[in-house]
Amino acid sequence: MKHSIVLLPGDGIGPEIVEQARLVLVAIAERFGHEFTFSSQQIGGIAIDETGDPLPQATVDACRSASAILLGAVGGPKWDDPSAKTRPEAGLLRIRKELGLFANLRPIKLFDQLADASPLRADIVKGTDILFFRELTGGIYFGESGSSGEGEDETAFQSMTYSRSEVKRIVRMAAQAARGRSNRLTSVDKANVLEPSRLWRRVAAEVMAEEFPDVNYDVVLVDAMAMHLINRPADFDVVVTGNMFGDILTDEASMLPGSLGMLPSASLGESGPGLYEPIHGSAPDIAGKGVANPLATILAAAMMLRHSMSLNEEADLIEAAVAEVLADGLRTSDLARGDSESAVGTEAMGAAVVAKIAK
Numbered sequence: 001m002k003h004s005i006v007l008l009p010g011d012g013i014g015p016e017i018v019e020q021a022r023l024v025l026v027a028i029a030e031r032f033g034h035e036f037t038f039s040s041q042q043i044g045g046i047a048i049d050e051t052g053d054p055l056p057q058a059t060v061d062a063c064r065s066a067s068a069i070l071l072g073a074v075g076g077p078k079w080d081d082p083s084a085k086t087r088p089e090a091g092l093l094r095i096r097k098e099l100g101l102f103a104n105l106r107p108i109k110l111f112d113q114l115a116d117a118s119p120l121r122a123d124i125v126k127g128t129d130i131l132f133f134r135e136l137t138g139g140i141y142f143g144e145s146g147s148s149g150e151g152e153d154e155t156a157f158q159s160m161t162y163s164r165s166e167v168k169r170i171v172r173m174a175a176q177a178a179r180g181r182s183n184r185l186t187s188v189d190k191a192n193v194l195e196p197s198r199l200w201r202r203v204a205a206e207v208m209a210e211e212f213p214d215v216n217y218d219v220v221l222v223d224a225m226a227m228h229l230i231n232r233p234a235d236f237d238v239v240v241t242g243n244m245f246g247d248i249l250t251d252e253a254s255m256l257p258g259s260l261g262m263l264p265s266a267s268l269g270e271s272g273p274g275l276y277e278p279i280h281g282s283a284p285d286i287a288g289k290g291v292a293n294p295l296a297t298i299l300a301a302a303m304m305l306r307h308s309m310s311l312n313e314e315a316d317l318i319e320a321a322v323a324e325v326l327a328d329g330l331r332t333s334d335l336a337r338g339d340s341e342s343a344v345g346t347e348a349m350g351a352a353v354v355a356k357i358a359k
């Protein structure tokens with residue numbers, strides 16, 4: 001099968017980790033006789049430097065006609081000036097919006113081989129297998145914003161809005177996924193304080209009662225959820241929540257499997273290409289050192305094969321290869337916890353996964 005993949009390496013560790021995921025995809029293509037074509041496009045800080053725009057039109061055009069998109073990360077201190085005209089992150093928000101990628105799937109799955117890598121006790125994290133559905137093109141991220149006044153009178157605001165249709169489509173998608181898993185869905189909101197959360201809670205309850213009466217459904221407030229996640233993570237199955245809550249809770253949840261460097265994500269819409277990326281950022285503190293963990297991006301490539309190309313066997317093989325290299329004891333420094341001497345680098349980790357696939 002032929003598939004065209006747009007690579008958006010971006011900034012910081014982005015190019016290092018995307019290259020390892022590309023090599024894994026090449027190994028898959030060779031083993032299964034597929035034809036993957038790759039085209040690299042600019043996004044983020046590098047795109048600002050070269051074109052003045054964090055999302056050049058050429059990138060949008062290439063993404064629209066691709067089978068799928070694999071992104072590294074955007075952002076970094078070079079572009080952090082709060083008074084700058086534009087930011088790398090604006091490019092990422094725009095591509096999500098332009099392609100209608102309203103659902104961000106973030107699986108939090110434990111590799112048994114990494115039970116010791118979590119800062120939490122093994123008996124607490126054991127059995128964790130959560131699938132987050134983070135709403136990705138609405139809420140406070142896309143609310144009206146502005147600032148006014150000067151000196152001590154300066155103010156700034158950013159509003160949070162959700163519509164019925166935005167809530168319905170993400171809740172539906174999450175509930176469908178729950179049916180294929182343990183049939184449990186938890187919706188997370190802040191309905192005790194926020195008006196859009198009250199709408200979210202009402203609409204979610206309607207959708208669940210009318211269309212998914214068979215799915216076990218409950219609601220949890222976001223502050224309590226932050227606590228439950230590290231106290232009893234194994235109790236959750238599918239979790240659906242808004243844009244900002246989902247962003248924060250999934251970085252927190254990354255400590256269950258042991259590192260932000262392990263968590264992939266898929267951003268999907270009703271139709272068109274999906275965008276796949278690690279949930280972590282450009283890690284400026286380790287960029288260029290060759291030590292970043294490429295596994296989140298490699299696992300994102302597996303999600304891409306599964307969701308955008310229906311290549312399930314190939315996706316399973318990548319995940320099995322990752323489990324095997326971990327079972328062999330390979331650890332990048334983020335996973336090595338106190339034993340960074342024996343840690344392997346980005347390329348060695350990528351090559352080990354490729355070797356498992358190629359054999």
Ligand code: NAD
Pocket residue numbers: 013072073074075076077089092260261277278279280281282283284285286291292293294296334
């Ligand atoms: P970050 O996720 O980049 O890094 C947080 C910490 O995790 C750092 O110590 C980093 O070294 C570590 N880390 C992250 N990924 C790792 C990996 N693969 N291997 C090993 N260690 C890893 O978050 P930050 O430092 O708060 O943000 C840095 C920049 O990244 C900011 O400009 C932010 O806006 C951007 N960002 C981008 C994305 C994205 O492109 N999707 C996501 C999050 C943050």
Ligand code: IPM
Pocket residue numbers: 074075089092093247279281
């Ligand atoms: C993520 C990131 C982005 C977000 C930023 C970089 C715009 O943190 O993908 O989780 O907040 O969505």
Ligand code: MN
Pocket residue numbers: 247248251279
């Ligand atoms: Mn984030």
